[in-house]
Amino acid sequence: MPFDPVAYAIPVFVALILGELLWSRLRGSHQAYEWRDTGTSLAVGLGSTIAGALTGGLTAALLVWVHGFAPLSIGWVWWAWPLCFVLDDLAYYVFHRSAHRVRWFWASHVNHHSSQHYNLSTALRQSWTGFVAASFVFRLPLALAGFEPGMILACAGINLIYQFWIHTEAVERMPRWFEAVMNTPSHHRVHHAVNARYLDRNYAGVFIIWDRMFGTFAPEDTEDRIRYGLVGQLGSFNLFYVVFHEWIGIARDVWRAPWRHKLAYLWREPGWSHDDSRETSEMIRRRWKSRTPEPNSRDRPVR
Amino acid sequence: MPGALPQLLGSLVAVVAIVAVTWALGFRRAARIESHDEARELFSLAPGGFEPVAIELDRQGRAAIARDRQGRVAVLVPHGNQFVFRLLAPGSPISAEGGVLAIRALPAVKIEPEGDARVWANTDSSDNSG
Ligand SMILES: [Zn+2]
Numbered sequence: 286m287p288f289d290p291v292a293y294a295i296p297v298f299v300a301l302i303l304g305e306l307l308w309s310r311l312r313g314s315h316q317a318y319e320w321r322d323t324g325t326s327l328a329v330g331l332g333s334t335i336a337g338a339l340t341g342g343l344t345a346a347l348l349v350w351v352h353g354f355a356p357l358s359i360g361w362v363w364w365a366w367p368l369c370f371v372l373d374d375l376a377y378y379v380f381h382r383s384a385h386r387v388r389w390f391w392a393s394h395v396n397h398h399s400s401q402h403y404n405l406s407t408a409l410r411q412s413w414t415g416f417v418a419a420s421f422v423f424r425l426p427l428a429l430a431g432f433e434p435g436m437i438l439a440c441a442g443i444n445l446i447y448q449f450w451i452h453t454e455a456v457e458r459m460p461r462w463f464e465a466v467m468n469t470p471s472h473h474r475v476h477h478a479v480n481a482r483y484l485d486r487n488y489a490g491v492f493i494i495w496d497r498m499f500g501t502f503a504p505e506d507t508e509d510r511i512r513y514g515l516v517g518q519l520g521s522f523n524l525f526y527v528v529f530h531e532w533i534g535i536a537r538d539v540w541r542a543p544w545r546h547k548l549a550y551l552w553r554e555p556g557w558s559h560d561d562s563r564e565t566s567e568m569i570r571r572r573w574k575s576r577t578p579e580p581n582s583r584d585r586p587v588r
Numbered sequence: 589m590p591g592a593l594p595q596l597l598g599s600l601v602a603v604v605a606i607v608a609v610t611w612a613l614g615f616r617r618a619a620r621i622e623s624h625d626e627a628r629e630l631f632s633l634a635p636g637g638f639e640p641v642a643i644e645l646d647r648q649g650r651a652a653i654a655r656d657r658q659g660r661v662a663v664l665v666p667h668g669n670q671f672v673f674r675l676l677a678p679g680s681p682i683s684a685e686g687g688v689l690a691i692r693a694l695p696a697v698k699i700e701p702e703g704d705a706r707v708w709a710n711t712d713s714s715d716n717s718g
């Protein structure tokens with residue numbers, strides 16, 4: 286059984302959620318939490334740890350198998366750790382970008398975005414179907430590059446733990462140097478926003494540099510009130526609906542679509558339809574831009 | 589895995605405890621729209637924007653309905669302490685019975701307008717026949 290840092294972090298998560306609850310209450314932020322929403326978030330989180338326990342061994346076995354093909358084995362030398370962590374974070378960026386741009390991966394990731402709230406409990410809305418969606422493929426190149434499977438899994442776990450604390454409105458801005466390099470509450474609020482200008486931005490896990498490098502970065506604008514969740518809000522606290530609704534949607538679309546369009550409902554971006562009856566994030570952004578009379582400097586894409 | 593079951597039970601207890609604390613701290617209020625301005629802002633926050641030219645608020649702020657310049661009709665549906673924006677399909681049936689708006693596509697929503705409910709109705713079931 287590989288070392289799983291997430292299991293050790295759970296008590297800390299619980300303590301921090303209680304702290305944020307009290308802080309929100311004292312500040313009078315009545316909408317920061319909602320008890321049923323929190324229940325759904327925590328139940329999704331618990332379910333995802335069970336799903337992870339069931340499939341974690343398979344992921345590890347796959348990494349070991351691919352590691353066998355590596356031309357050289359890096360081993361457990363100390364310098365492999367920071368290198369593995371940074372490259373694993375790049376792999377996470379590629380995974381996460383695909384998770385928003387390919388509906389097949391989106392179906393598994395969407396539940397992370399399904400809450401209209403943005404608090405520490407939202408962080409626990411993790412996927413149940415990540416293994417089924419084959420999200421592990423994004424980490425296989427690391428094993429092929431010669432990194433130890435155990436090291437890759439530990440780095441992935443630490444990456445996930447890091448992402449917990451950024452799901453909060455309690456932190457406005459970190460110091461400038463930190464905001465420049467690291468993923469922060471401010472950057473990740475943008476990622477969870479459905480405001481047109483923020484759609485499909487800030488895919489970072491730990492380091493925000495990937496978004497800056499690959500042109501997907503957008504800074505948070507305090508003038509533009511953030512609305513969290515999904516473009517088409519679910520309006521449901523039902524655990525199983527939250528977890529499986531997009532898979533059901535895909536099945537329905539593939540079933541109904543004409544033959545030559547069926548597969549496109551799996552690999553095209555969320556919101557794509559063969560008859561343009563729905564909206565992708567680009568279409569929403571275009572519509573928003575066309576109705577914004579004087580686009581100010583903030584609306585230009587940030588590179 | 590010998591430690592798995594106690595860990596699962598412990599997690600379940602923690603989940604129930606956090607939800608109970610959230611409830612006890614008062615995070616259980618229903619969503620409420622206080623004013624037309626607030627409704628307008630909530631409509632405009634819909635993805636890509638929705639600019640109402642006419643808004644009708646529920647008397648107790650539980651929901652709102654609006655029309656934009658293109659004649660599209662949208663509704664703010666309460667969900668916990670938030671609202672969900674729902675754009676109605678063109679011609680989606682809306683009836684006004686006893687001064688309350690009922691939307692067939694959104695059966696859970698009841699809007700008791702301050703103004704005349706019949707303005708928003710598009711079905712014969714409205715009580716203006718008699
Ligand atoms: Zn995401």
Ligand SMILES: [Zn+2]
Binds near residue numbers: 408
């Ligand atoms: Zn997140």
